[in-house]
Amino acid sequence: MRMGRPREFDADTALDQAMEVFWRHGYEGATIAQLTEAMGINPPSLYACFGNKEGLLKAALDRYTKLRGxxxxxxVAAPTARDVAERMLMGIADKQTDPANPPGCLLVQGGIACGTGSENVPFELAARRGQNEDQLRDRFIRAKAEGDLKPTADPAALARYVSAVSVGMGVMASSGADREALRQVASVAVQAVEAQSAGKA
Amino acid sequence: MRMGRPREFDADTALDQAMEVFWRHGYEGATIAQLTEAMGINPPSLYACFGNKEGLLKAALDRYTKLRGxxxxxxVAAPTARDVAERMLMGIADKQTDPANPPGCLLVQGGIACGTGSENVPFELAARRGQNEDQLRDRFIRAKAEGDLKPTADPAALARYVSAVSVGMGVMASSGADREALRQVASVAVQAVEAQSAGKA
DNA sequence: CCACATCTGTAGTGAACACTACATATCTGG
DNA sequence: CCAGATATGTAGTGTTCACTACAGATGTGG
Structure with missing residues (x-):
């Protein structure tokens, strides 16, 4: 088996740079010129490695979700449903305002609405947000089984709610909300989960 | 004063069509060709009337916020803070899944992240979302003064919270969430406001 | 050391974009 | 009914976009 000339850049390092560009400008707002410059490579290397712009986005999303996994x-390792929600939302408040990254969340900033030819990008992002929601839902199902959540609680609705708040916080972060503002939102939001916890009125 | 040839299209009707295109494809995803076709006019008429693409977006946003005002x-005319939140979030669940409009909210779908040259579009949208938040905050300040909210409640944080949930619901709607799913989110979200209401534990 | 496979940089490609020049059409004021 | 002003439709403009042809460079297997 012939090997040929080896690649001169590290794919994961390049993906980190691409992630940042998509995060800041969105899928359609990011240009190949910006991406190649940030990645430190030329267009042919990008296309040889990732196929096309959408392939690069998917690779960047894979890396993003892997890092966040x-x-x-x-x-979800937190002891109670309430603590899961608090840990998630407070953590998101911090992450989404971490100056090391662009503000907000890549799974939202990547592209909520796209033009003709990129219609599936928003759904690609939604699918990955859905994975987080599923993980939360499973955790809340367990919490209900353990008697941590009220018997009347709806784990799927709770997971969807936490996911919705996360997304809303991300949008706020991207348009300038500071960490304290997001923490206040998280703090209020947790109270809805608390209201579904056993031992509460 | 000379009048010249009168305009052959109605600006508000045309704006309604433009609004729909921006709503569905976002600012950058919407092309002038799509806009002019939807509006039933040719590019020169668009530019004579609205200046440029961004001017058209602002005019569409003005109309959108006016209609929603x-x-x-x-x-905010609801009797209690809890009812304000419920009326708002339940209404949004319905509006964002109304088949008469694209799913989600124009103030989110319009563009969360944009490319070079359109950086101010996301902030333009954020400013208009902020207007709604201000209106909610004022209402919650009144609720606190009336003893409807606990003395420890933070009206600004509550308003920001409700606004964040609205945005999150909008993103979910745009990626396929149905009305029932959004209502469940709204239902859970209201409980956090309830927890800040007087007479609750 | 040679055939071959793969990567890299230069320099483009056609297509789609936002926007406009210009001739023509339709109005108002006098 | 004419002069000036504004709107309209046709047909472009230059620019930027995602993407690629091609030639040279750098590796591996025999």
Whole structure:
């Protein structure tokens, strides 16, 4: 098997740079010129490695969700449903205002509405947000089984609610909301989960 | 004063069509060709009337917020803070899944992240979302003064929270969430406001 | 050391974009 | 009914976009 000339850049490092560009400008707002410059490569290398612009986005999303997967595992490891929600939302308040990254969340900033030819990008993002929601839902189902949540609680609705708040916070962060403002939102939001917890009125 | 040839189209009707295109495809995803076709006019008429693409967006946003202003007035007319939140979020669940409009909210779908040259579009949208938030905050300040909210309640944080949930619901709607799913989110979300209401534990 | 496979940089490609020049059409004021 | 002003439709403008042809560089297997 012939090997040929080896690649001169590291794919994951390049993806980190691409992620940042998509995060800041969205899928359609990011240009190949911006992406290649940030990645430190030329267009042919990009296309040889990732196929096309959408392939690059998917690779960047894969890396993003992989990096966040570890964090989500910590979140659902919290002892109660209320603590899961608090850990998730407070963590998001911090992450989405971390100056090391663009504000907000890539799964939202990536593209909520796109033009003709990129219609599936928003759904691609939605699918990945859905994975987080599923993980939350499973955790809340367990919480209900453990008697941590009220018997009348709806785990799927609770997970969808936490996910919705996360997205809303992301949009706010991207348009300038500071960390304290997001923490206040998280703090209020947790109270709805608390209201569904056992031992509460 | 000379009048010249009168305009052959109605600006508000045309704006309604433009609004729909921006709503569905976002600012950058919407092309002049799509806009002019939807509006039933040719590019020179568009530019003579609205200046440029961004001017058209602002005019469409003005119309959107004007149309929603009446509804927001009804929302804040609810008797209690809890009812304000419920009326707002339940109404949004319905509006954002109304088949007469594209799913979601124009103030979100319009563009959360934009490319070079359109950086101010996201802030333009954020400013208009902020107007709704201000209206809610004022209403919650009144609720606190009336003893409807607990003395420890933070009206600004509550308003920001309700606004964040609205945005999150909008994103969910745009990616396929149905009315029932959004109503469940709204139903859970209202409980956080309830927890800040007087007479609750 | 040679055939071949893969990567890299230069320099483009056609298509789609926002926007406009210009001739023509339709109004008002006098 | 004429002069000036504004709107309209046709047909472009230059620019930027995602993407690629091609030639040279750099590796591996025999």
């Amino acid at each position: 570890a964090w989500m595992d910590e979140v | 009446a509804w927001m007035d009804e929302v």
